[in-house]
Amino acid sequence: MGNFGYLLQFLGLISSAIAVILFGSSMKKESETYDKYGTLFIHIQTILITLASIILMYALATGYFKIEYVAQYTDSKLPLIYKISGFWAGQAGSLLFWGWLIAVCSSIEAFRIKKYGLKYKAGVFFALSLSSGFFFLLTNFVTNPFKELDFFPADGLGMNPLLQNPGMLYHPPTLYLGFVLFTIAFAHAFSSLVNNDNSSSWVVKTRGWSILSWIFLTIGIVLGGQWAYVELGWGGYWAWDPVENASLLPWLTGTAFLHSAIMYERKEKLKIWTYVLILLTYELCIFGTFLTRSGVIDSVHSFGKSALGPFFIFFILITGIGFIYFLISNFKNMKEEANYSVVSKEGMFYITNWLFTALMLVILFGTTLPILTQLFPSKLSVGIPYYNKVSTPFFMLIILISGLCPLLPYGNSKMADIIKNLWPSFIFMVVATTLIYVYGYTKPLPLVLFAFTSFSLFTILLQIFRGIKRNGIGIIYRNSRLYGALIIHFGLVVLSYGVIASSFYNVSVDKVVAPGETISFYKYELKVGDLVIKEKQNYVSVYSPVKVYENGKYIITMTPERRFYNNNKEPFAEVSIHTKPQGDLYLILASYSKPENIIGIQAIFEPFIVWIWIGCAIMVLGGLHGIFQFKRK
Amino acid sequence: MKKGTKLAIIGIIVIAAVFYLISTGFKQSGVYYLEVHELIKDPSKYDTKGIRVSGDVVDGTVVKDTKNQHLEFVMADGTGEKMNVIYNGIIPDAFTEEVQVIVEGKYDKDTNTFKATTLLAKCPSKYEAEVEKK
Numbered sequence: 001m002g003n004f005g006y007l008l009q010f011l012g013l014i015s016s017a018i019a020v021i022l023f024g025s026s027m028k029k030e031s032e033t034y035d036k037y038g039t040l041f042i043h044i045q046t047i048l049i050t051l052a053s054i055i056l057m058y059a060l061a062t063g064y065f066k067i068e069y070v071a072q073y074t075d076s077k078l079p080l081i082y083k084i085s086g087f088w089a090g091q092a093g094s095l096l097f098w099g100w101l102i103a104v105c106s107s108i109e110a111f112r113i114k115k116y117g118l119k120y121k122a123g124v125f126f127a128l129s130l131s132s133g134f135f136f137l138l139t140n141f142v143t144n145p146f147k148e149l150d151f152f153p154a155d156g157l158g159m160n161p162l163l164q165n166p167g168m169l170y171h172p173p174t175l176y177l178g179f180v181l182f183t184i185a186f187a188h189a190f191s192s193l194v195n196n197d198n199s200s201s202w203v204v205k206t207r208g209w210s211i212l213s214w215i216f217l218t219i220g221i222v223l224g225g226q227w228a229y230v231e232l233g234w235g236g237y238w239a240w241d242p243v244e245n246a247s248l249l250p251w252l253t254g255t256a257f258l259h260s261a262i263m264y265e266r267k268e269k270l271k272i273w274t275y276v277l278i279l280l281t282y283e284l285c286i287f288g289t290f291l292t293r294s295g296v297i298d299s300v301h302s303f304g305k306s307a308l309g310p311f312f313i314f315f316i317l318i319t320g321i322g323f324i325y326f327l328i329s330n331f332k333n334m335k336e337e338a339n340y341s342v343v344s345k346e347g348m349f350y351i352t353n354w355l356f357t358a359l360m361l362v363i364l365f366g367t368t369l370p371i372l373t374q375l376f377p378s379k380l381s382v383g384i385p386y387y388n389k390v391s392t393p394f395f396m397l398i399i400l401i402s403g404l405c406p407l408l409p410y411g412n413s414k415m416a417d418i419i420k421n422l423w424p425s426f427i428f429m430v431v432a433t434t435l436i437y438v439y440g441y442t443k444p445l446p447l448v449l450f451a452f453t454s455f456s457l458f459t460i461l462l463q464i465f466r467g468i469k470r471n472g473i474g475i476i477y478r479n480s481r482l483y484g485a486l487i488i489h490f491g492l493v494v495l496s497y498g499v500i501a502s503s504f505y506n507v508s509v510d511k512v513v514a515p516g517e518t519i520s521f522y523k524y525e526l527k528v529g530d531l532v533i534k535e536k537q538n539y540v541s542v543y544s545p546v547k548v549y550e551n552g553k554y555i556i557t558m559t560p561e562r563r564f565y566n567n568n569k570e571p572f573a574e575v576s577i578h579t580k581p582q583g584d585l586y587l588i589l590a591s592y593s594k595p596e597n598i599i600g601i602q603a604i605f606e607p608f609i610v611w612i613w614i615g616c617a618i619m620v621l622g623g624l625h626g627i628f629q630f631k632r633k
Numbered sequence: 634m635k636k637g638t639k640l641a642i643i644g645i646i647v648i649a650a651v652f653y654l655i656s657t658g659f660k661q662s663g664v665y666y667l668e669v670h671e672l673i674k675d676p677s678k679y680d681t682k683g684i685r686v687s688g689d690v691v692d693g694t695v696v697k698d699t700k701n702q703h704l705e706f707v708m709a710d711g712t713g714e715k716m717n718v719i720y721n722g723i724i725p726d727a728f729t730e731e732v733q734v735i736v737e738g739k740y741d742k743d744t745n746t747f748k749a750t751t752l753l754a755k756c757p758s759k760y761e762a763e764v765e766k767k
Contacts (some may be wrong), residue, residue: 338637381666390654591699
């Protein structure tokens, strides 16, 4: 079975190579024949790799442990759904998964842009096939998911218990989808450069794809944060871990790209910025994979060390240099006059580009510091305080502008008009901040952050209401782009409140008690019950039922738990979380001892954390709303 | 001032801010990232900043008191240099003998002991396991 899968994947690589050659030639001298066969080979590639993927999933699902990859990531007792998710749990499989996604997207794109010019198509599919081919090259020759062992193990090693979480089912696929879909916008950008066509047409053609990639990336990152939040030892929803940063970097440039593309499309401005941003986004997606796969950086989430590093670096250099070469040759077409004022929409978009890029740079610097300083006598690294410090000012300004920008007109505007529009928000900001202060939340930094966020919140809401008042509720559909954007910004503000509150005002307690005793914590009384031991499909569960009372009233029984998985000697903690709008109660079974009759509980109160997930959901809805453009009457 | 110049100034300000933040942020919270032998050889060299040390847990040296959340073990690196590590706090799930660990904290030269404030356990076989013939 492994050899058959390998054969399919090898033929898949050949197909993408043929597509690269055919479209590459058609790029120079357009040819209908090349285009026809190139497209055919793209579809053949997709079919072959789809079949290969099905074989791998089948091997995983049925426990065909002769394939090394299957034996590494699954065992016979693993629940079926996690067996299948083994497809993207490991190095080799996830690279095949990635390549497969690009292939599928290429095929969809081949149908979608069938009628476009031959030369334009050639550029797009050249870049797409090159990308998918790169991943198949890796899975064929460097890390082969179909490699067979020369014996048939009785059972596999099983999946790491930390990965046996619903997060495993949603997080990697959405994140990868986000990465992959940006490839399409990149391919179009590349093609427009090769064809010296710097009109807004490529931006318009890929608008839906770009927003969709952004949506998936956003979901992927937040789901990852959610997963890290419930899994003990991953440092909460965001710990500035290199692997987390690796997914944030392309999100930052991708977000800037979406903004910049609006200017490109509407005002024929910030063109070079837009090209550079899509290039950065594409390369950072690849770079993120490199960071997590090469083993150059220590992270709690990373894959093992591997020989993949040089291949990624090589690929990034080749594609980067190629793109920049064509970009420079297009410079003369893109000269533009900076004839707008700073306090205008154009000005704000320009500043936005800078802010996102700057944020990306400071995070990139911190993340790659251990690599950069490897050459020096002592290797250096930075931790969470560095990231918090350097990113806060930029986040603050981004949030402020996210409220301000939609309010400003294009071109030049009178300062007096702007002030007239803004003063209600100022008043709201002052009132809200004072109230928070009076209620005892007096730490200065969160107070400032809160003020900025409140300013934006009110500005955004005011704009939505003013718009509806002037044009009726239908305006939300008629002008879905503007209102989609406003909804996204609103989601961002909601998310910010969650981040601010949970970062600065969480409280925790750590106590060892005998069963039956009560722990007083925050506004809760926690009555710790005796240990319960239960056998499950592939683990044994030990938990303590904790009765939670708030102000003397019984609320819920929570079950912080430890699981002993069959394949692991050590227990894994399964935290228990009780979510409410004002905050989560988070319980960990930190320790226990049957002979000594003790139970150790760590309790944490994370204020407003649920608003982070809600904010994200709002952003995603806003994005979806913005994709669909309703025809204006 | 011309509008183009104004816009260029914004770029310059942002770049300056990036440099400023990186350098101050780094000065205040940059840490040395070392292996055990580097630290033992010349501990005074790394007094100025925090230290982060990576190495392996030596088999049979782990003293674990889950009740009081106290942990002691010996940590070694590829060169065979060793130091004692003491850690108080919740012990990560992934911590076992024969794992790779990263500790942050303070080193005491006289007793060759590292007091760790954070302990990260990284199992080399965590997501990449070698299948061995049994």
